[in-house]
Amino acid sequence: MNATARFALPLLHAGQAQKELFHNEALLIADMLMQPCVEALGRAAPPADPVAGQCWIVGDSPEGAWAGSAGALALWTEGGWRFVAPREGMAVWVAGDELVARHVAGAWHAGRLAAAQLVIDGEQVVGPREPAIDEPDGGSVVDAEARAAIEAILQALRAHGLIDGG
Structure with missing residues (x-):
């Protein structure tokens, strides 16, 4: 085995020449992966003047280097x-x-959060999505303003995904 299973960090071997090259390469990659921060997501081409330590997520149709x-x-x-x-x-x-x-x-997804609550x-x-709630209908007295307010609340809850669209 010449590299780690997850991120292909180079491993050292007994009697290996120039171990510092492999060790330094592993440190560079580990540095990139520890609390990773990228400048941007999905660029096609490398920046013209990157600074050592800057990182990007490469887009779907990469160019150049x-x-x-x-x-x-x-x-x-630097290398x-x-x-x-x-x-x-x-x-x-x-x-x-x-x-x-x-x-x-x-695929990379930015700004999406997944949680049970x-x-x-x-x-x-906020907890799991609740089932649909029917629009107000019927009754012996129709209050148009109250009905409109209830419908607006239901539309807002559906728009935010808090209740099913029904």
């Missing part, structure tokens, strides 16, 4: 570009958008 690295994290180092293929569930901070991007089902200060404020 990024050709063949679609979807990968691209890190600029050139380093690429790491993402793993399922990997999350990165996209500095330019101020969003978290997560790699799911072979939203808890703030120990209290659940």
Whole structure:
């Protein structure tokens, strides 16, 4: 085995010449993957003047030095570009958008959150989606203003996905 299973970090071997090269390469990649932060998500071409330590997520149709690295994290180092293929569930901070991007089902998704519930200060404020609620109908007295308000509330709840569309 010459590399780690998850991120292909180079491994050292007994009697290996120039071990520092392999060790330094592993450190560069580990540095990229530790609390990853990228400048932008989905660029096709590398920037003209990158700074060592800057990282990007390569777009679907990469060009130039990024050709063949679609979807990968691209890190600029003093020795050139380093690429790491993402793993399922990997999350990165996209500095330019101020969003978290997560790699799911072979693609990057920015700004999506997945949770069973939203808890703030120990209290659940949003939980699983509830079933549909019927529009107001019938009754012995029709209050048009109340009915309009109820319908507006239902539309807002549906628009936010908190109840089913029915």
